[in-house]
Every structure is written in C-alpha cells, then in structure tokens.
Amino acid sequence: MAQSDDDTVRYDGSAGGWGSVKGMTKVLLRERSSPGTLDTLARQNKAGGYMCNSCAWGKPAEPHTFEFCENGAKATIWDLTRDRCSPDFFKQHSVTELRGWEDYDLEMQGRLTAPMRYDAATDRYVECSWADAFQGIAAELKQLDPKSVIFYASGKASLETSYLYALLARAYGNNNLPDSSNMCHETTSVALKESIGSPVGTCKLDDFEHCDAMLYFGQNPGTNSPRFLHPLQDAVKRGCKIIVFNPVRETGLLRFVDPQNPLQMATQKPTDLAHMYLQVRPGGDIAAIMGLAKHVLAVDAKRAAAGEPSVLDHGFIDQHTTGFDDFKARVEATGWDEIEHHSGLKRADLEAAADVYVAAEKTIAVYGMGLTQHVHGSQNIQTLVNLMLMRGNIGRQGAGMSPVRGHSNVQGQRTVGISEKPELVPLDKIAEQFGFEPPRDEGHTTVTACEGLKDGSVRAFINLGGNFVRAIPDHGIIEPLWQQQALTVYIATKLNRSHLVHGKASYLLPCLARPEEDIQASGPQSVSIEDSFSHIHGSWGKRTPASDKLLSETAIVAGIAEALLPPNPKLRWRDWTGNYALIRDAIAETYAEQFHDFNERMWEPGGFYRGNKARERIWLTESGKAEFKTPTTLSALGVGEAEGRITLITMRSNDQFNTTIYGHDDRLRGLEGSRMILLINPREMARRNLRAGEMVSLVGDAGDDTHREVRGLKVTPFDLPDGCVGGYYPETNPLVPLWYHDKASKTPASKGVPVRIVSEGGS
Missing domain, CATH: 2.40.40.20 (Barwin-like endoglucanases)
Structure with a gap:
C-alpha cells in the first residue's frame, strides 16, 4: 500500500507476482488444507481434471503448469477446509444469535456436515435424515400453488444438476428459474440476442492470440478473472494494444508479473498492459463509444475525400447488417461537448483511442458488469456492438464480443434450461421426451421474485447454492419479508447469511463440493460445465468428502423430485442419480445440435465447442441480420444530475x-x-x-x-x-x-x- 501527497490510497505493485502467491498461501494455511488440496490444484482446469468453481474463464487445450489463479485457488482451498460446521455448532447457537454474526465469520465455521431442519420451538437448526428432509419439503410444496415457488440457481451447479433442476421446476409446474445471471450478465443475454442473435459472446479463447486491439470496458481481471492476465500479457507482447475504459484504475489492467515466469518473479519487472487507460464516468460508456464512432466516421470521410480505402467495412455492413444509416445519423448529430460531458473524457483522448481501433485489423470488445449493471446497460452493450459492426469485427477470427462471466457455470445453466423465459427453452421437445406438458408462461426473474415477496405471491424459495438474500438489491427491505414464506430450502456447502433468514419451514441441505469424490450406484461420477467461450469441460472430483452424510447436488435435486412428483417412467430420477452419463444422454437428446455425442466429447482438451451462429455470421435476429441499435441516451444512469447527488x-x-x-x-x-x-x-x-x-x-x-x-x-x-x-x-x-x-x-x-x-x- 502507498499514499500520495494528498493521502490518496493506491497500490504500487503488480497483479500476480509474489503478492498473489502470498494471498493463496495465507488462505491455505488458515484453512489447514490437506496435501490432497495441492493435488487438486495441480489438476485444476486441465483436461481430465477438476474444473475450478470460481470464475468461468476458458480452459486452454495446452494449460500452464499451474492453470489456476489466486482467487481460483482460494475457492478450492475454501471448499477443502478441515473446519466443520456440524450439528453440534447449531446446538450451541440459536439462529437469532447467528444473524448478528459477520458474513466472514459464518463461512469460517467450515463445511456443513448433515441435513438440518429449522425448529421454531428452539430457534435452532436440528439434524434430520435425508428421507425426512425430502418428504418434509415435498409435503410443504404439495400444499402450495406451483406458481408461488421459486427455483433459484447460483451459477456453480454442473450442467447435469442444472438440467435436472430445470426439469424438476417444470414438472412441478413453473418456469420460476432465475439464476445469478439475473444479477450480472442478463443484460448481455438480452442485448446481444437482439443485436446479433446470440445471447452469449462470439469469441473463443484462441481469438486473443490473433487480435490487434482490445477495447476493454468495466471489467477487472486482476480480481475477477486473473487467468485472463496471461492472454492479455501475451497479446501485449506481440503488439496488441489494449484501450481500457473503467472508472477505477485497476492494477490488473496496468501491470502484471507472471507467477509462472521465473525471470519475472526474480526481477519483479512487470508487463505494462494498458496502452491507454481512460477513467470514464460511471454511466458514461455510451457517450465514450459514440465518441469513438464519431471519430471513426470522420476518419472514413477524410479518407473517402482523399480517394483512400474506407475505414468502414461497407461490404459487411451492406450484406450482414441493418440500421446503420440511423445510427450514423445519430452519431453525426451528437456534439463533442455532449460526449465529453457525459463520458467525463476529453475529445483528444477518445480520438486517440479511436485511432487505435482504426489501425487494428482485428479487434475484440471485452466487457463486464461495468456495462451490464446500469439502467441503460443494454444500450451500453448494443452501442458497443454497433462500433464493432462498423468495421466487421464480429464473426471472424481475432475479433468479436467477449463478455467475461462470473460463476463457473452460470452460462451453462442457461444453456441447459435454467431460464424463466419459455421461448429460450425447447419446451416442445421436453414435452415429447419426458411425457409431461411444461408450463408456457414466463417465470420470475430475481427482481420479480423479490417483488413477489413484497406482494405475498411468492410463498417458497428453493436455493441451489448461493447467498440470495445477501446478494440482492434492497436487501434491507427484502430480508424482513423473507420469513413470511411457508418454506425455504438451501442447498449449500457452507453457512451463510441467507440460511439464517428462513421461512416458517426451512431445510439446510449440505452437498458435496466439486473437488470431492462423488460415488453413486454405477461408481465415481464426473460432471461438466460451460465456460465463457461456450466450451464444455468435464470435471472429476477426487478428494474425500467433508462428511459421509453429504449428498451431491444432483442426488439432492433428484431426491426432492422423487418425493414431490407423481411417478413418471420417463423421469428417471433414480437412474440419473446412479449414473450421470444418462443425464448427459438426456441433455444430448434435448439439445442435439449442441450436445451430440456429449459423453464422448466432454474430455476433449480445451473442451468441446457447442457453437455460436453469430460467429458464423448467421444472425438469428428478427431481421435475419445483425442490427445496429441507435441509442436513445448518452448516459446509462437512471437519474439525472442534482445538487448534492x-x-x-x-x-x-x-x-x-x-x-x-x-x-x-x-x-x-x-x-x-x-x-x-x-x-x-x-x-x-x-x-x-x-x-x-x-x-x-x-x-x-x-x-x-x-x-x-x-x-x-x-x-x-x-x-x-x-x-x-x-x-x-x-x-x-x-x-x-x-x-x-x-x-x-x-x-x-x-x-x-x-x-x-x-x-x-x-x-
């Protein structure tokens, strides 16, 4: 830590380096991890190994010796702690008392070891059997209108578990399947789908080996996806220029010392990453991108007047897009004074950044929640898409849109059916495949689920992981309403705040962590996840479970389903629990184009690619083309300026x-x-x-x-x-x-x- 003359706090070091090693070691020692933890880290994010349950960054076909980052290592060590939160802990502490604890102290109690139910008479969680838990949950759910029940997923659960969870919700009678995407990248799913027909990014991991420039908006790789620092470093070393737009000067976009490079570790001489770092005002990204587009058009006009080749890719625009003329007119009508005011950036800096874009043959647009989490976040993303379309930078190698996702399988959950939007799920196929009529009405998002708590229409909440009550907006208002529910069910590895804010009936169901061995009737089981680049990876857990009373997430979901739903020979809950390969066969039948030969392909180094039509320049939009969307505002904020605000x-x-x-x-x-x-x-x-x-x-x-x-x-x-x-x-x-x-x-x-x-x- 360092401070300047005006007491401004800053960090003078680099991302990575010895600081990263010390950060991992500190957690390793605190959690008293076993030697098996080191073996897990050695196998992490490698073909045939264990897929990290932290972020969703890609897993290369040719991994580094240590293919994990500081936060990925912390997540693994955190799961494999020797600390245990057993039933004895709950005998000593009432739920009311525990509500006064800090979040950190709750999770520091270690792994949950046995299924628990809330006992109102003693204000404690007490141990129960799995059979009693499943029957108790089913009894409560049978008394409720299915439309009043939420099935929330945190983003970590495997493809296999997620697929069964979505089936459970729909067979029960609703599409109430929000997940953590609702709180982070749902804006991506909506905005990209409208603009280019794909709800996810168009890039693959190897595109970063071929780009000439990156436009980098509102994402912090040093903290949120540190393995991204390696491709960034490699790109800079071969001449790629990174232009960063972020209100915060993040070390992870400034300097990086590669912990796997002995020379860099010895000298501590970092690689400087950002070619330009522009501290855009919060909500000012639309204005900044409009400034880039305005300069691109000006350079193009100047070249046209001189008889020089065009900056714009007119062939691509004419053949593959619609709406360009309206967008161009809006850009040209927008003054630099407006752009500077809303972006907080100088015209000269935006023009210099645009010159980098003009000079680059292939550009990738990278972004995170700095774009998505705004009132006009969709316009943030779609204006950025417009800029990329101007030069044909979508649908070819080394170029494209690259949103950086958070939870390890949050994108994959959506792929296999965790969605409140019925139009995104092949419901006709599901009806044919499983012999029941799935609901066709739209389900709850995170926001509408909370609104349902306020008006009393939501009566029960099933949580597949996560800490929903702590993560949502307005939780000071929503938390007191939480206990009005008839039922809350928490599937988790460790204790968190949400578990202490329970319904009238509540169950705390401890599950295996992904690094742990999962033994079922047919033997050891593997699971699969999808990364940010639409690649599917298999994952093996090898560590001894924290308790012999733990069940896998898959077994818990199936156990609830068996107790709740009427018999249906096509819903093979017990068979699926016994052999996860059968679940993958079912996924391959539902999503044949993307998941054909699922079991055979899931161990491919680097994962198998499920495809993306926009990458092939096939646009699944209403117009059948990529669509320029003209922004209606220069500020993504939801309110204007005011004195004192x-x-x-x-x-x-x-x-x-x-x-x-x-x-x-x-x-x-x-x-x-x-x-x-x-x-x-x-x-x-x-x-x-x-x-x-x-x-x-x-x-x-x-x-x-x-x-x-x-x-x-x-x-x-x-x-x-x-x-x-x-x-x-x-x-x-x-x-x-x-x-x-x-x-x-x-x-x-x-x-x-x-x-x-x-x-x-x-x-």
Whole structure:
C-alpha cells in the first residue's frame, strides 16, 4: 500500500507476482488444507481434471503448469477446509444469535456436515435424515400453488444438476428459474440476442492470440478473472494494444508479473498492459463509444475525400447488417461537448483511442458488469456492438464480443434450461421426451421474485447454492419479508447469511463440493460445465468428502423430485442419480445440435465447442441480420444530475468472490482492514468538506419515497472520477432500489446508484 501527497490510497505493485502467491498461501494455511488440496490444484482446469468453481474463464487445450489463479485457488482451498460446521455448532447457537454474526465469520465455521431442519420451538437448526428432509419439503410444496415457488440457481451447479433442476421446476409446474445471471450478465443475454442473435459472446479463447486491439470496458481481471492476465500479457507482447475504459484504475489492467515466469518473479519487472487507460464516468460508456464512432466516421470521410480505402467495412455492413444509416445519423448529430460531458473524457483522448481501433485489423470488445449493471446497460452493450459492426469485427477470427462471466457455470445453466423465459427453452421437445406438458408462461426473474415477496405471491424459495438474500438489491427491505414464506430450502456447502433468514419451514441441505469424490450406484461420477467461450469441460472430483452424510447436488435435486412428483417412467430420477452419463444422454437428446455425442466429447482438451451462429455470421435476429441499435441516451444512469447527488459504484475486493469473503484485504487497490469504507477522490472530498478517516453515511437518492441508508463508512481518498464514490458489495446493496435496473433485462443497476453523503460527525 502507498499514499500520495494528498493521502490518496493506491497500490504500487503488480497483479500476480509474489503478492498473489502470498494471498493463496495465507488462505491455505488458515484453512489447514490437506496435501490432497495441492493435488487438486495441480489438476485444476486441465483436461481430465477438476474444473475450478470460481470464475468461468476458458480452459486452454495446452494449460500452464499451474492453470489456476489466486482467487481460483482460494475457492478450492475454501471448499477443502478441515473446519466443520456440524450439528453440534447449531446446538450451541440459536439462529437469532447467528444473524448478528459477520458474513466472514459464518463461512469460517467450515463445511456443513448433515441435513438440518429449522425448529421454531428452539430457534435452532436440528439434524434430520435425508428421507425426512425430502418428504418434509415435498409435503410443504404439495400444499402450495406451483406458481408461488421459486427455483433459484447460483451459477456453480454442473450442467447435469442444472438440467435436472430445470426439469424438476417444470414438472412441478413453473418456469420460476432465475439464476445469478439475473444479477450480472442478463443484460448481455438480452442485448446481444437482439443485436446479433446470440445471447452469449462470439469469441473463443484462441481469438486473443490473433487480435490487434482490445477495447476493454468495466471489467477487472486482476480480481475477477486473473487467468485472463496471461492472454492479455501475451497479446501485449506481440503488439496488441489494449484501450481500457473503467472508472477505477485497476492494477490488473496496468501491470502484471507472471507467477509462472521465473525471470519475472526474480526481477519483479512487470508487463505494462494498458496502452491507454481512460477513467470514464460511471454511466458514461455510451457517450465514450459514440465518441469513438464519431471519430471513426470522420476518419472514413477524410479518407473517402482523399480517394483512400474506407475505414468502414461497407461490404459487411451492406450484406450482414441493418440500421446503420440511423445510427450514423445519430452519431453525426451528437456534439463533442455532449460526449465529453457525459463520458467525463476529453475529445483528444477518445480520438486517440479511436485511432487505435482504426489501425487494428482485428479487434475484440471485452466487457463486464461495468456495462451490464446500469439502467441503460443494454444500450451500453448494443452501442458497443454497433462500433464493432462498423468495421466487421464480429464473426471472424481475432475479433468479436467477449463478455467475461462470473460463476463457473452460470452460462451453462442457461444453456441447459435454467431460464424463466419459455421461448429460450425447447419446451416442445421436453414435452415429447419426458411425457409431461411444461408450463408456457414466463417465470420470475430475481427482481420479480423479490417483488413477489413484497406482494405475498411468492410463498417458497428453493436455493441451489448461493447467498440470495445477501446478494440482492434492497436487501434491507427484502430480508424482513423473507420469513413470511411457508418454506425455504438451501442447498449449500457452507453457512451463510441467507440460511439464517428462513421461512416458517426451512431445510439446510449440505452437498458435496466439486473437488470431492462423488460415488453413486454405477461408481465415481464426473460432471461438466460451460465456460465463457461456450466450451464444455468435464470435471472429476477426487478428494474425500467433508462428511459421509453429504449428498451431491444432483442426488439432492433428484431426491426432492422423487418425493414431490407423481411417478413418471420417463423421469428417471433414480437412474440419473446412479449414473450421470444418462443425464448427459438426456441433455444430448434435448439439445442435439449442441450436445451430440456429449459423453464422448466432454474430455476433449480445451473442451468441446457447442457453437455460436453469430460467429458464423448467421444472425438469428428478427431481421435475419445483425442490427445496429441507435441509442436513445448518452448516459446509462437512471437519474439525472442534482445538487448534492453522487453516483455509487459497488465493487468487489481482491479477497472476495461474489458474496464469499476470504479476508479483509484488497491488496490490488492498496486497501486493508475494514470493508466499511467509502472511496472518493480528494477533489470531491474538498467540495463536500470531507476529511480522510471521517465517518459518513450513504443515503439513497433515487427519487422514490423509500429511505435507504448504509452507516459507518470511513472516508478513504482514492483515484476515482469526479461525481462518483465506491463502496463494497454486498455491504452497500441496501442502497440499490429493487426497481432500479436495466430497462430490458431487469439486471440491478449496481454500477450507477444515486446517493448522497451524510456526515456522522466522527473520525
């Protein structure tokens, strides 16, 4: 950690390097992991090995010696801890008492070891048998209207489990299948589908070996996908230029020391990554991209006047797209003053960035939740698509759209049926295949499920992993409503906050972690996941389970289904539990084009590619072409500027994966200790008469009548653009209104939250 003359906190080191090694070692020692953990890490993300349950970054066909990153290693070590949260723990602590514990302390109790049910008389979870749990859950669900029950999935569950989970929900009678995508990249699924006909990115991992430039928006690889740093480093070394647009100057996009390079580790001389780093205002990405497009058009016009080759790919535009003229007119009518104001960037910098794009033959657009989590997040993405379409940068090697996903199988879950949108699932095929009529009405998203809690229409919640109550917006409002439900069911590996906010009946069902051996009737079982590049990988768990009372996620889902649903010889729950290969056969029958020969292909090095029509320049849109979508706004924020209002960006730390907190350090930003901090630049501090170390509250300023407040935040000088502050997720989630979400996808707008700063008078 270092501080400048104005007390701004910063990190002068590099991503990777010894800091990464120390971060992993710290967790390894704390969790007292067995020697088997090291074997798991050695096999991690390699063909025939174990697929990391952290992020969804691709798994190369030719892996590094150590094909894991700091956060991936932490996730594995976290799962393989020797600590145990047994029934004895719950005898000692009431649920009411545990609600007062910090998130970190709850998970530090270790792995759950036995199925539990909530006992209202003692206010404790008490051990029960699996048979009693399944029968008890089924008895509660049979009394409820199926439309009132939510089947939520966190994004980690395997393809096999996810497929059965979707079947369970539909056979029960609903499409209420939200997952963590609703809170992060649902905007991608909606925006890309409308623009290019594909709900996922168009790139493959090897495209990064051929691109000449990357336009990099709102994603932090140093913390969220550190294995991405290797392709970034390799690209820069061969001459690729990376232009970063991000409000926060993230170390992972500035400097990288490769922990697998002995020379770099010895010298600690980093590779500089970003060719340009433009700190765009939160919500200013549409304006920034319009500025890039405006300069591209200007250069093209200048070349046309001089009789030089065009910058635009007119052949591609004419043959493969529609809507270009309207977009061009909007760009040309947009003034530079507007662009500079909304983006917070200078015209000269945007023109310089656009010149890099013009000079590059092949460009990849990379983005994360900095684009998706805005009220106009879909327009963020579609304006970026427009820029790529202008030069034919979709549907060829070394170019394309590359959203970076979070949870290890969040994309794969959608692929095999976890979706509230019936039009995205082959329901006719499912009806034929399994002999029941699946519901055809649209199910609940994360947002509408929470709205259902508010109006009383949601009566039960099944959680396949995750920490839903802690992750959602407005959780200060939703959490008290949670206990009005008739039933909550939590399938989990460790204790978290959601488990303590239970329905009238509640079950806590401990499952195997992915690195653990899964023995069923036919022998050891493997599972599969899909990465961000639409490649499918097999995964073997080899470690001894944390308890002999654990069941696999697949067995738990099937156990609930058997107890709940009427007999149906085509729904072979017991056979599927005994042999997961049979589940893969069923997936291959449902999704024949993408998953043919599933069992035979799942061990291919690098995974097998399930295909993407947009990559082939086959556009599954309404028009049959890639569609330029003209933006209606230059700001992705949901509210305008107002005196005293400032924009909050919610952030994750280096010692965190989603709601899982591994520790209280944020090394790559130079921060440590408490997570209750408010990041703000010194200029904004001076304007608002704030002092470093002062304690303040953030109060919601979205314009509705609901009071939202987070207290006890320590003012911390940090390099951010004017007009914004940063705070940690999920601690600042109470400030995100449930209704404040992307217009098209309902993804919470957590990267552009309107707030006010109120001094608490302390220091």
